[in-house]
Amino acid sequence: MKFSDEHKNCACCHVHPAAVKIEEVSVKLGGVNILENVCFHVPQGVCTAIVGPNGAGKTTLVKALLGDVTHTGKILFRQKNREDFSEKRPVFGYVPQRLQFDRLLPLTVMEFLACSFCFRPVFFGISRSFRSMAEEYLNEVDCIRVKDRKLGALSGGELQRVLLALALMRKPEILILDEPAAGVDFKGEKLCCELLEMFRKKQNFTQIMVSHDLSTVAAHAAHVVCINHQVYAEGDPEKVLTSRALLDTFGLHMGMVDLHKNCHCSGTSHGGGNEKC
Amino acid sequence: MLTHFYDFLCSAVALIPLECMQMRFMQEAFIGILLLAPLTAAAGIQVVNFRMAFFSDAIGHSVFAGVAIGLLLSVSPAVSMPVTALIVGGGIMLMKRCSRLSSDTVIGVFYSAVAAAGLALISRNPNVARDMQTFLYGDILTISGGEIAYLFILSVAFYIFQIFAFNKLMIIGLDEKLAKAHRIKTALYEFIYVALLALTVIVAVRAAGVLLVTALLIVPSAAARNLASSAGKMFFLALATGLFSGITGLLLSAQESINASSGAMIVLVASAIFLVTLFLQKKG
Numbered sequence A: 001m002k003f004s005d006e007h008k009n010c011a012c013c014h015v016h017p018a019a020v021k022i023e024e025v026s027v028k029l030g031g032v033n034i035l036e037n038v039c040f041h042v043p044q045g046v047c048t049a050i051v052g053p054n055g056a057g058k059t060t061l062v063k064a065l066l067g068d069v070t071h072t073g074k075i076l077f078r079q080k081n082r083e084d085f086s087e088k089r090p091v092f093g094y095v096p097q098r099l100q101f102d103r104l105l106p107l108t109v110m111e112f113l114a115c116s117f118c119f120r121p122v123f124f125g126i127s128r129s130f131r132s133m134a135e136e137y138l139n140e141v142d143c144i145r146v147k148d149r150k151l152g153a154l155s156g157g158e159l160q161r162v163l164l165a166l167a168l169m170r171k172p173e174i175l176i177l178d179e180p181a182a183g184v185d186f187k188g189e190k191l192c193c194e195l196l197e198m199f200r201k202k203q204n205f206t207q208i209m210v211s212h213d214l215s216t217v218a219a220h221a222a223h224v225v226c227i228n229h230q231v232y233a234e235g236d237p238e239k240v241l242t243s244r245a246l247l248d249t250f251g252l253h254m255g256m257v258d259l260h261k262n263c264h265c266s267g268t269s270h271g272g273g274n275e276k277c
Numbered sequence B: 001m002l003t004h005f006y007d008f009l010c011s012a013v014a015l016i017p018l019e020c021m022q023m024r025f026m027q028e029a030f031i032g033i034l035l036l037a038p039l040t041a042a043a044g045i046q047v048v049n050f051r052m053a054f055f056s057d058a059i060g061h062s063v064f065a066g067v068a069i070g071l072l073l074s075v076s077p078a079v080s081m082p083v084t085a086l087i088v089g090g091g092i093m094l095m096k097r098c099s100r101l102s103s104d105t106v107i108g109v110f111y112s113a114v115a116a117a118g119l120a121l122i123s124r125n126p127n128v129a130r131d132m133q134t135f136l137y138g139d140i141l142t143i144s145g146g147e148i149a150y151l152f153i154l155s156v157a158f159y160i161f162q163i164f165a166f167n168k169l170m171i172i173g174l175d176e177k178l179a180k181a182h183r184i185k186t187a188l189y190e191f192i193y194v195a196l197l198a199l200t201v202i203v204a205v206r207a208a209g210v211l212l213v214t215a216l217l218i219v220p221s222a223a224a225r226n227l228a229s230s231a232g233k234m235f236f237l238a239l240a241t242g243l244f245s246g247i248t249g250l251l252l253s254a255q256e257s258i259n260a261s262s263g264a265m266i267v268l269v270a271s272a273i274f275l276v277t278l279f280l281q282k283k284g
Helices: A011-015 A058-066 A109-117 A128-140 A156-169 A186-203 A214-220 A244-250 A256-261 B002-013 B024-049 B053-072 B077-098 B103-123 B126-137 B145-174 B176-181 B186-227 B231-254 B262-283
Strands: A018-029 A032-043 A047-051 A072-078 A092-095 A174-178 A206-211 A223-228 A230-235
Touching: A018 A058, A018 A206, A032 A058, A032 A206, A032 A223, A047 A058, A047 A186, A047 A214, A058 A092, A058 A174, A058 A206, A058 B176, A092 A156, A092 B176, A109 A128, A109 A156, A109 B145, A109 B231, A128 A156, A156 A174, A156 A186, A174 A186, A186 A214, A206 A214, B002 B024, B002 B145, B024 B053, B024 B145, B024 B186, B024 B231, B024 B262, B053 B077, B053 B103, B053 B126, B053 B186, B077 B103, B077 B145, B077 B186, B103 B126, B126 B186, B145 B176, B145 B186, B176 B186, B186 B231, B186 B262, B231 B262
Parallel strands: A032 A230, A047 A206, A047 A223, A092 A174, A174 A206
Antiparallel strands: A018 A032, A018 A072, A223 A230
16 A cells, blocks of 8 residues: 655644655666666654565665765755755765774774864864864764774774764754664664764754664654555654554554553554555 | 986985995985885775785786786886776776676686786797796896886875875865765876875885785785774884885895895885784784
């Protein structure tokens, strides 16, 4: 069952104008359709969650947003301080799912941040002004103690926070997080989401979070898009996450939202076939 | 003017109080090593980061094709070798980007094809075939003034590129997607790096031969990685290791009691340093 373009009725989209319009985007890799005719809007200044099962094309969608994969259709971004949209990409902050890197590489956290920002090559040292700026951000993500440690010696959670600090330092217009909770313990995950909310209020960016952890999504997202190669539902989390759409995208009985909301008893029977939000 | 300066350099090198340094070819070889060793060591840092050891091997083997093409088109090998190396390097990078094959498969295919083509053409001409030994084992002692000038220009270009691109290459090596999200033109940087690497490998083949050229690139930076606590330190440690093993290897090879190929001695010294760093790292 498909549910098309219902986002115009979504409460969130009424309050917040769109920051990104994804229009009929399809991606084909090696003859397989990874994304088919994907259409949805990302509201500005709030957290939009993209949920879907493994292999649903979530990471490919992120790649398409970042311009790392060729696609058909259009991805339009609202231009800074203007009303019009174009395909010109804004400043992205990007926190990858995991960094697959050579853990023996002697690169300290401070150097890693400097490599991404400074023109001066790190073998000529890092300027004091950059150091203090980076320390400020590391402090805010509660990771200051690792600043001189090697990147390869960090735990999954620490690395995630360093990547978050890096993304925030860019003062992004759009912050994209690919499975931020993967490999992070529950406490770390909660902290991560709270931090993000704080920063979002401060820097006023649009957040796009890919996740298959529905409890995190329910607690933190203002707008949810369910995809499995195509968009199955889009709208407010309490509507989408209790709907039949979940069954359609995940192919399973998912009752996660019940834990948080204490109301809907069965995630599958609510909403029926009507995904209006 | 330039030749005067070059003569002056040689006589300066002759001041080293060693008997072997009184010979002109040793002085030239010494200057060559002073330029080449840090250059290959610096280039090697990214070879290790990008896991391109096999790639540099492939470029090294392209010298056969380079010589063969030079023969066919009657162009000097000094021109045909770097040009072939650039084409092979660029070709591998293009194929890697466009096909879904793993990079070592792409390199494996490309490299054997190019080496085979070169060998097939060369083997038809027995006179040239004999000269091929120079490329197999290398010989820094026969380096010419022209080659030293080429090395000097290449070194300047390479260090300028490193100053501009070292940070960005580090990020690209860590995670290409992250680099792209940071709006780093990954393809551009990679292609420039590969071009400079190809040109470096070609001179390094003159010094250490096709068989050992990869060692000149990766051993210093592998040793530096073992000891360095940061990327900045790694850079200078790699340069120092390269320079030290280059000079020591060259001087050792000229001692009468040893009297061995200089390229091989340089690689032996570097490998010994690597072993020591491995031990120090375990202890530390």
